[in-house]
Amino acid sequence: MKHTAKLLLKYARNGIVSLRHLKQQNYYLFKVVLSNLAVVRDTLKRNGIEIIDDLVSWCNPETIRYYLQYYYGDTVNLTDLRTAHPAAYKYLSQEGKPYEHLRKLGFNVIYNNTMSEEELVATLASRNENGKVKLDRSLYLKLFYRASLKGLDIESYVQQLGFQIEKIDDNLLLYLKDVEGKSFYEIAKIMQVPKSTLHRRYQKLKQEGGINDPCRKGEGQR
Incomplete structure (x- = not known):
């Protein structure tokens, strides 16, 4: 043998x-x-x-790590995994968030659109106007991935890198949603802010009673 x-x-x-x-x-x-x-x-x-x-079926705790190691070594491209090995991706998804499960198994995780921290700093610097950085959806997702690796929210992570995020214009958000009746998708295109971020901010404003809420009586009159 x-x-x-x-x-x-x-x-x-x-x-x-x-x-x-x-x-x-x-x-x-x-x-x-x-x-x-x-x-x-x-x-x-x-x-x-x-x-x-x-x-035969290899999607089990004993063999999934070896399977992934065979194809990816110590660094798994989650974007590629989802399309090239859908059964493996589905198995990881059943266990929770795929990237979290992969990290527990000892793998590094990347995406096709993953930036290094050095590249993120350069991108933030190029968008830094008057001490504030405006995020679009693409940059938001890249920052979210890096921030999650460090257990931080995006704002704290960007501050750690030496920058400040441009705050959402709450009054404009409330006006577009409550007065104009626009969808979050439409508002995201107007404000160039990720839809999920706008939705969370809107819900928080409503819970707090709004800031100069244009729908509240006597306020926001045009």
Whole structure:
């Protein structure tokens, strides 16, 4: 079995051997391994190599980490995972937020649109006007990802980077929503602020009674 284990090493990827891929690449070796799986697995394990049986359902706590390691190494691109390995993404989603589960499994997580912190600082600096930075949806999502890694909200994270976020114009938000009757989607396009941010701010203003709420009697008259 030592000879078989040695042959398997060239089929290892990121320290993992996939039985499904082995079957496609070397059917004879695959049959030998399958008939002596426990012994071969033990021999490989002593050399730091794991075998995953991905011929059947592998979406379970014992094999999901090895499966992801095989395809991604130590850094999982969550955008790619969602499209290239939907079953794995679905499994992670059932366990909660996929990126949180991946981090618990020991992986670094990136997205196709992920910026490094250095790139974020440069972007914030380029948008810094009069000491304030205005966020659009794209930048908001990038900041949200980085802030969540540090356990911070976006405003605190941006302050940590040395900048201040331009505050939402509460009066304009209330006017567009309550007087003009616009949707949050329409307001987001007008104010260039993420829709989810506007919705949260609007709900908070309503709970607090509004700030110069144009719908309150005697206020906001045009």
